Amino acid sequence: xxxxxxAATFLASGGAALAQPSLPVLSPAIRRQALASLELxxxxxxxVDRIGIVDFTRPSSAPRLFILDVASGACxxxxxxxxxxSDPTHTGWALRFSNEPGSLASSSGAYATGAEYxxxxxxxxxxxxxxxxxxxxxxxxxxxxxxxxVGPEIVxxxxxxxxxxxxxxxxxxxxxxxLEGLGTGRLIYAAKA
Numbered sequence: 001x002x003x004x005x006x007a008a009t010f011l012a013s014g015g016a017a018l019a020q021p022s023l024p025v026l027s028p029a030i031r032r033q034a035l036a037s038l039e040l041x042x043x044x045x046x047x048v049d050r051i052g053i054v055d056f057t058r059p060s061s062a063p064r065l066f067i068l069d070v071a072s073g074a075c076x077x078x079x080x081x082x083x084x085x086s087d088p089t090h091t092g093w094a095l096r097f098s099n100e101p102g103s104l105a106s107s108s109g110a111y112a113t114g115a116e117y118x119x120x121x122x123x124x125x126x127x128x129x130x131x132x133x134x135x136x137x138x139x140x141x142x143x144x145x146x147x148x149x150v151g152p153e154i155v156x157x158x159x160x161x162x163x164x165x166x167x168x169x170x171x172x173x174x175x176x177x178x179l180e181g182l183g184t185g186r187l188i189y190a191a192k193a
Contacts, residue, residue, distance in 0.1 A: 002067070003044075008042075008183065012130070016135060021032075025075065026029070026066050026068075027052050027055050027057050029030045030053060030057065030191050030193050031053065032049060034068070034187075034191075035126065037053055037130075037131075038070070038189070040092075040109060041130050042109050044112060044130060044188055045185055045186060046185025047095050047138075048092040048186075049186075050067055050069055050070060050182070050183075051067075051070060051186060051189060052065060052068075052113075052178075052181075052186070053066045053068055053189050055150070055192075056094040056191060056192035058110070058182075059061040059093050060081060060093070060094075061159055061160050062081060063077030063079055064077075064079070064080055065077070065079070065080035065168065065170065065178065066078070066183035067177075067178065076177065076181060078171070078174045078177070078178055079171055080150070080161075080168050081095060081111065081115070081147065081149065081163055081164045081167075081169040081170075082094040082163060083164050084104040084105075084161060084165060085098055085103040085104035085105030085106075086106045087163060088174035090160070091134075092160030094192060096193070097133065098134055099129070099135060101136060106166055106190065107129065107133055107134035107136075107137060107142065107166065108131075108133050108134065108191050109129060109132075109189070109190065110130040110131050110134070110187055110188070110189050111129055111130060111134060111137060111188040111189075112128045113125055113126075113127060113185060113186045113187075113192070114127060114128055114187075121145035121147060121169075122145070123146070123175060124143045124145040125143060125182065125184075126138070126143055126144075127142055127143055127144065127168075130187075138149065140171055142167055143168070144167065144168045144179065144182070145167055145169055145175075146169065146172040146175040147162065147169035147170075147171075148170060150162065152171075168188070175180070
């Protein structure tokens with residue numbers, strides 16, 4: 001875990017965060033939005049001690065999924081892919097968001113984490129959209145899962161991650177830490193300020 005406002009990168013083998021003074025950890029604006037969303041949806045969540053924040057103001061080559069300890073401000077950064085429909089020309093930047101079935105895009109807004117299950121991507125976690133802009137998350141099967149196109153070696157070879165079909169895809173090395181850090185009944189907030 002690193003402190004909010006500290007600098008970190010996640011491009012080391014095994015996913016350990018290394019200090020890099022030029023890289024911000026998390027946009028203060030996205031952090032404020034996420035905490036406001038936590039308060040708004042508090043009654044629909046089982047736990048409010050930790051939240052996941054996806055900062056889509058950052059490129060896919062940078063850590064942009066943060067597991068935030070609300071009390072201490074410590075956060076753990078991870079690489080995470082965005083959907084193909086959010087980046088049709090594969091620039092490495094999430095350019096647009098959609099809640100429409102078949103869009104293959106990432107959706108912004110607040111999600112509640114659900115149960116873990118074993119699916120076609122292995123260990124995965126269900127998500128429920130809590131906002132109008134992601135209310136189709138369950139019918140679109142938007143989940144957290146690991147993918148071979150996410151990892152520091154992909155960034156090193158291509159300069160960006162591969163793209164999901166709208167899911168929050170993380171590296172296999174990060175999956176356990178992400179799923180255990182979130183657990184069932186917590187918030188994930190995704191946005192681009």
